[in-house]
Amino acid sequence: MLGVRVFRATRCVPAAAAVLPREVAPTVRKAGVSLPLARVVAPLRPLTTAAIRCAHAPNAQQVETGPLEVTESLANERKVSVVFGDKSSSSFPYVWLRENCQCRACFNKIAIARTFLVEDLDLDIKPKDVQVTDGGLTVEWPDGHVSSFDGPWLHQRAFTQEARERQRSRYMLEKVHWGPEFQVPxxxxxxxxxxxxxxxxxxxxxxxxxxxxxxxxxxxxxxxxxxxxxxxxxxxxxxxxxxxxxxxxxxxxxxxxxxxxxxxxxxxxxxxxxxxxxxxxxxxxxxxxxxxxxxxxxxxxxxxxxxxxxxxxxxxxxxxxxxxxxxxxxxxxxxxxxxxxxxxxxxxxxxxxxxxxxxxxxxxxxxxxxxxxxxxxxxxxxxxxxxxxxxxxxxxxxxxxxxxxxxxxxxxxxxxxxxxxxxxxxxxxxxxxxxxxxxxxxxxxxxxxx
Known part of the structure; x- marks a missing residue:
């Protein structure tokens, strides 16, 4: 049986200044009317949300944890729950983590395709160990194979309603219905x-x-x-x-x-x-x-x-x-x-x-x-x-x-x-x-x- 463990991030990184996003609202003319099209946001640099002192480094600086990085994990029988720097959380099934291992033996990053096959997937797999490392998650499997997952990668794939809605809009934008008063843009x-x-x-x-x-x-x-x-x-x-x-x-x-x-x-x-x-x-x-x-x-x-x-x-x-x-x-x-x-x-x-x-x-x-x-x-x-x-x-x-x-x-x-x-x-x-x-x-x- 896998015992319940809580892991917290313990890495050391240099301090970084927070940078706020720039926002621009582009518009286009629709029969003489300016319509806001989208919110344009400049790339976000990590904002400080937590600071943890590294016990093993006596002269270490405070740890800067970005909003998309993993800060805690809680393992149970079939999945691991993680907390991110933005305080959001999500559970990740072990079977999903094993199939989506990003190492070279399991995933071809150039082809963006798994080389790990479903026929080799154990539906009841449980990890030997789970650790929060460098803002991500490291999982050791019973056969000794090790999978490492970056925090932002996991955050994008979280099984939360918010993350799922983000992916839906990237897949297909919400359609705006119109009727007889509509003017063609x-x-x-x-x-x-x-x-x-x-x-x-x-x-x-x-x-x-x-x-x-x-x-x-x-x-x-x-x-x-x-x-x-x-x-x-x-x-x-x-x-x-x-x-x-x-x-x-x-x-x-x-x-x-x-x-x-x-x-x-x-x-x-x-x-x-x-x-x-x-x-x-x-x-x-x-x-x-x-x-x-x-x-x-x-x-x-x-x-x-x-x-x-x-x-x-x-x-x-x-x-x-x-x-x-x-x-x-x-x-x-x-x-x-x-x-x-x-x-x-x-x-x-x-x-x-x-x-x-x-x-x-x-x-x-x-x-x-x-x-x-x-x-x-x-x-x-x-x-x-x-x-x-x-x-x-x-x-x-x-x-x-x-x-x-x-x-x-x-x-x-x-x-x-x-x-x-x-x-x-x-x-x-x-x-x-x-x-x-x-x-x-x-x-x-x-x-x-x-």
Missing amino acids: RVEYRPIMEDDRALLEWILLLERYGVVMLENSSTKKGAINDLINHFAFVKGTHYGTDYELVTNGTPNNLAYTGVKLGLHTDLPYYELPPGTTWLHCIQQHVGEGGANDVTDGLNAAKVLRERHPHHFETLVNTNLYFQDRGFEIYQFDKITKMRTIELDDLGNPNKIHLASQSRDSIMDLDSDGVIAFYHALKAFNHILYELSIRVKTTPGDILVMDNTRVLHGRTYFNDVSSNSTRRIHNAYVDWDELRSTRRVLQDKLNVSIT
């Missing part, structure tokens, strides 16, 4: 091509609100490619890596016509639909029509749940076929099966798959299920339009939308009139690339997102 194109901070601020807006208008780009095809290639790459489809939406006499997609397009997400017939859709206006239809209806599908799903919970449950639980077939670069026949509203692990709507004009007429439902679905769809469609806004791009505008939550449509325009020419350059980028760029820039610029 407008950002200048050139600065985000030239300045990392401007690029980060634009990504933050897009991740939070799901739609941003880039202004004053080129009126020639290629402006979206230049920007996307600046930080990631274009997601290819069976229409190509990118393509122009121009009226076509023999269209294989309604986007090549002037008919009204209902609110939809793009390419739901792909197992992994694009994360974002980009619409670059090269030439706009003159006169009435050709505008985009845009709506926040997550907000609409929330309202549907409040007003018609039975319809919400229907759309959450009903799988539908989406299909697209034809010939562009190659002959294709795509079929997927998707739920209209997808929930996250907390039960909240986090993705929308809806494109009624490309939804298949084949339905894997009984006849009563079909009727229930149409009632739910009609109620959801009504709310989507009730909460929608309308924007009409002008040459040089790039409308960028989160294709997992923001639905867009297009008003009818006369595609045979003298003013009918409408050229929109379309491309896609996945959220993996955008969020990766956001995290890289956060670290590079020392930006803390709160």
